[in-house]
Amino acid sequence: MMHEGANFWIRRAEPNHARDYIRLIKGILAESPPVDTPYAPGEFNPATGTIRELIEELNAGDNSLFLIAESEGVIGALTCRGGELEASRHCTSLGIYVAQPVRDQGVGSALMRHMVEWATASPLLERIELDVFAGNARAIHLYEKYGFVREGVKRRMYYRGGVPIDMLMMALLLEKKP
Ligand SMILES: CC(C)(COP(=O)(O)OP(=O)(O)OC[C@H]1O[C@@H](n2cnc3c(N)ncnc32)[C@H](O)[C@@H]1OP(=O)(O)O)[C@@H](O)C(=O)NCCC(=O)NCCS
Numbered sequence: 001m002m003h004e005g006a007n008f009w010i011r012r013a014e015p016n017h018a019r020d021y022i023r024l025i026k027g028i029l030a031e032s033p034p035v036d037t038p039y040a041p042g043e044f045n046p047a048t049g050t051i052r053e054l055i056e057e058l059n060a061g062d063n064s065l066f067l068i069a070e071s072e073g074v075i076g077a078l079t080c081r082g083g084e085l086e087a088s089r090h091c092t093s094l095g096i097y098v099a100q101p102v103r104d105q106g107v108g109s110a111l112m113r114h115m116v117e118w119a120t121a122s123p124l125l126e127r128i129e130l131d132v133f134a135g136n137a138r139a140i141h142l143y144e145k146y147g148f149v150r151e152g153v154k155r156r157m158y159y160r161g162g163v164p165i166d167m168l169m170m171a172l173l174l175e176k177k178p
Pocket residue numbers: 035036037096097098099102103104105106107108109110131132133136137138139141142145
């Protein structure tokens with residue numbers, strides 16, 4: 001467990017965090033106005049066992065990660081899913097969510113900092129990538145703060161409420177000695 005100050009900690013998720021994680025994501029997807037994610041509220045409905053297995057799988061892999069921010073309960077989460085092909089094992093794909101009441105208080109930054117430390121220490125990882133709603137200024141600011149750069153735009157990737165959404169592709173490259 002990593003201490004982050006008086007109010008919260010960053011740690012690897014454990015299988016028994018599955019229920020809290022599902023509650024966190026369902027709460028975020030139920031927000032109004034909606035957050036910038038393609039999932040509609042009813043579209044995230046995993047069984048607790050599925051998330052328990054995901055936590056175990058991601059934290060067992062050498063190119064994957066499942067972090068949570070914890071205070072009274074789970075207040076944020078960051079996942080990295082590593083590439084499964086021999087050709088993509090140096091890549092990992094990032095997702096991050098922080099509970100609405102504690103946004104803009106440094107939780108997302110703490111999750112990103114721990115992720116970058118983990119990826120930098122890995123002998124394997126060279127590329128961390130993500131897609132973000134092109135209008136999600138706060139998330140884009142956070143990613144750029146940790147060195148991610150814009151790689152391109154997937155135009156009209158999603159529709160939400162009849163409105164087309166462009167997705168910005170971003171990635172952080174890490175140089176590793178051979
Ligand atoms: C995006 C998210 C993960 C960031 O986590 P957070 O805990 O709020 O982030 P932090 O408090 O560490 O940092 C937020 C930063 O954005 C800045 N910010 C806030 N609103 C902003 C805006 N509208 N435009 C630009 N920057 C903004 C803050 O000033 C802060 O920057 P600083 O650290 O340089 O001072 C969180 O807000 C969230 O879960 N949002 C909803 C879901 C989402 O968008 N997830 C990402 C999907 S790709």
